[in-house]
Amino acid sequence: MAAAVKTSGGFCNTQQQWLHSTRDLFLHGSTRSNAKECKSRKTKKPTSLRVKATSTKVELDFNDPSWKQKFQEDWDNRFNLPRITDIYDLKPRPTTFSLMKQRTPTGDEDSTPMDMWNGYVNNDDRALMKVIKYSSPTSAGAECIDPDCSWVEQWVHRAGPRKDIYYEPNEVKAAIVTCGGLCPGLNDVIRQVVFTLETYGVKNIVGIPFGFRGFFEKGLKEMPLSRNLVENINLAGGSFLGVSRGGPKTSEIVDSIQARRIDMLFVLGGNGTHAGANAIHDECRKRKLKVSVVAVPKTIDNDIPLMDKTFGFDTAVEEAQRAINSAYIEARSAYHGIGLVKLMGRSSGFIAMHASLSSGQVDVCLIPEVSFALDGEYGVLQHLEQLIKNKGFCVVCVAEAAGQELLQNSGATDASGNAILSDIGVHMQQKIKTHFKGIGVHADIKYIDPTYMVRACRANASDAILCTVLGQNAVHGAFAGFSGITSCICNTHYVYLPVTQVITAPKRVNHKGRMWHRCLTSTGQPDFR
């Protein structure tokens, strides 16, 4: 911290900058903040850094030749997967999972040894979390650990079926629960979890209705699940089991898990749900229960850190793009038409940015990560005026969490404790109307708020595949004896991460990263400050 020099726009090449980039490991990515200023204000090279980890704290001194090794040890420690064998002395058994029809050349079944099949993942297999070597902190989107932006390998555990398992399938009771808001693909994951459990030989599979509330509310009964029952549920959106926010305390959920004799719990949800899954996992450990808690990251917001994307995001973007297209057609066909679309995203602008980019029809994209003014010389309204003058129409896409600082905040929260946002879409609609009326220029505003339409639909092809793999891997992870993990995709590979590592803070759009720059290039919008 001592070497940090605060400038008006951020921190230069100082310890603080490294602290920020490492703490937020990949959340924001870029360490390019304030590059111009930093160039002219060369500061002393930082020599130490506190790596903030959930479970360990490592002081790194970059003059120490072994700092990389220390970093990696800390990394391995943080990304090590919790296992039920950490608390139990359990002997594994050979897996019951195989897709091979085993035949000899003469056609006899069951004579090829299982280990001839190379379909299993070794517990020592790893995938690289990051594959770009940045030559300098000023490279676009650079994520650096030290001031020289040295290459350090960051490995995470590969997901998939193991040869050895820690549960007797015919004794297992497995439960599935879906929490938070709806998301395309929930049914695809439920279906794959059931299919894969049955492939292992599990007969006792249940669904917990309406999220964590299903563990608690009297009158909500668990639903027996089977392949036959869930075969076609992926053809519809929503959750076959129902969802909810809020609900019982962790101890009450674990009481219920104990009373129901659940051995495996598959928890589908966003960041709140992951925090809940982690609390359940911790409580099960405290009570020394042999329960595997495995999460599958779901959210249209795509705001869970470290992973390429969460399931449902692609579909939500595709649907959002349809709303933008309608806004474009309306605006294009009206005299001085202004199409305004508000898109979901509780704390990040991923849907708005990706839908704007994919549609190619947006003139102004506003996200919560980039502050903007509506009024004034450099404000959005002035720019809209120019667009109407030069082009005759325009399209604006605003993320629901954008510009909250311009609005009155009620301070209200939902049942899960999430802040209830003020309506930036309606606010902008009013401001645009008033502005054009004030300058005596005709403007025809068409406001589209597709809200739940972007998440109540069924998964598109790419999400359906993602859900299939994540659901299958969740079951493999539980049978391999892991608990407190999430089944996700990192750097195009399927991996398991400890839940602790993905609940630190929501992932947000890196406003200094390449994707936001691409979006700006596409819209052609100026800086609204």
Ligand SMILES: Nc1ncnc2c1ncn2[C@@H]1O[C@H](COP(=O)(O)OP(=O)(O)OP(=O)(O)O)[C@@H](O)[C@H]1O
């Ligand atoms: N910190 C926490 N600890 C324990 N449980 C939590 C925590 N945060 C949220 N939960 C529980 O997790 C469930 C889902 O949380 P939330 O409503 O925030 O949705 P989410 O999983 O973040 O999904 P979405 O992306 O749809 O918002 C709720 O039942 C809530 O009570």
Ligand SMILES: O=P(O)(O)OC[C@H]1O[C@](O)(CO)[C@@H](O)[C@@H]1O
């Ligand atoms: O109205 P609900 O169901 O509480 O959910 C709204 C929120 O859920 C999400 O769809 C997912 O987190 C957000 O984009 C949105 O802010």
Ligand SMILES: [Mg+2]
């Ligand atoms: Mg959430």
